[in-house]
Amino acid sequence: MFQRDYFMRMIHQMTEMVAQVMALKQEKKKEEALQVIDEMLDRQFRLNGKLIRSLSDTDIISMMTVRGVVETANLHAIALLMKEEADLLDEMDQAEQSYSIRVKALHLFIRLALLEAEPLLRSPSEEAAELAAKLREYELPRATKELLLEWHEAEGRFDQAENVLDELLTDGLMGQEAADAFYRRLLLMPDERLLAGGLPRDEVIDGQRRLYETPVIEKAGGGSGS
Structure with a gap:
């Protein structure tokens, strides 16, 4: 009370x-x-x-x-x-x-x-x-992007989560193993949930495959900006 x-x-x-x-x-x-x-x-x-x-x-x-x-x-x-x-x-x-x-x-x-x-x-x-x-036009810190990735995934916006994942990979701020874990988590979900999240299973599989076609080099450190 x-x-x-x-x-x-x-x-x-x-x-x-x-x-x-x-x-x-x-x-x-x-x-x-x-x-x-x-x-x-x-x-x-x-x-x-x-x-x-x-x-x-x-x-x-x-x-x-x-x-x-x-x-x-x-x-x-x-x-x-x-x-x-x-x-x-x-x-x-x-x-x-x-x-x-x-x-x-x-x-x-x-x-x-x-x-x-x-x-x-x-x-x-x-x-x-x-x-x-409001922050879309800015280059956000690594810690912010990691939180955005976790949040989008938790709320089922898998396409938006993958967009943030791609940014982290491009910037060298995420390793191949962590990115692969993201796709493996999605592959455990039913097709209808993936579809509702904007990332059908074939796109999840394609995203995971692309990880191994392009080497990922993870940078050391990275500011939190928080």
Whole structure:
């Protein structure tokens, strides 16, 4: 009962925050809107924008994990605040800051989707899809592409997962063994599921075959960008 009450209270607070930020944006009061976000982070989580920008997505998740259980409502709220902040920074022509915060928010929403977390205002997957679309024109870090691959595969978008896989292979950021494991997982699935995911079995087999026709050279390291 307490958890449900807390969750509903968080939804109410996030709804109010988004409405307040939107109103300030319409009034061209972007600095004030950023202040609203900072105040919410401080009041609810004892965090601020500067600290959030210095933490990785895994750091933030660790902070929101109690006795091995991720507090998904809190994590979703933080990701939503970061998403709103990134949009504001975009409008203020601070593209570099906006990009890094948006990537981090994308990571958090994908991780929430993989945890099958209950939605606040929208589902984590809907939020992640919106952020991924906004980041489409950018060359994303390796860690982001790996998360996108995992997310697309988990949600049955096998054609999109293969597109990300191809990028990682082309960039030398994934080895042949890991790529082969992806195709082998798909081959265990029924035909109808593969078809629904945009990657029929013959294309899965062809993709796996192509792995062995073109040598894959995996680069060492690779930044996480998160």
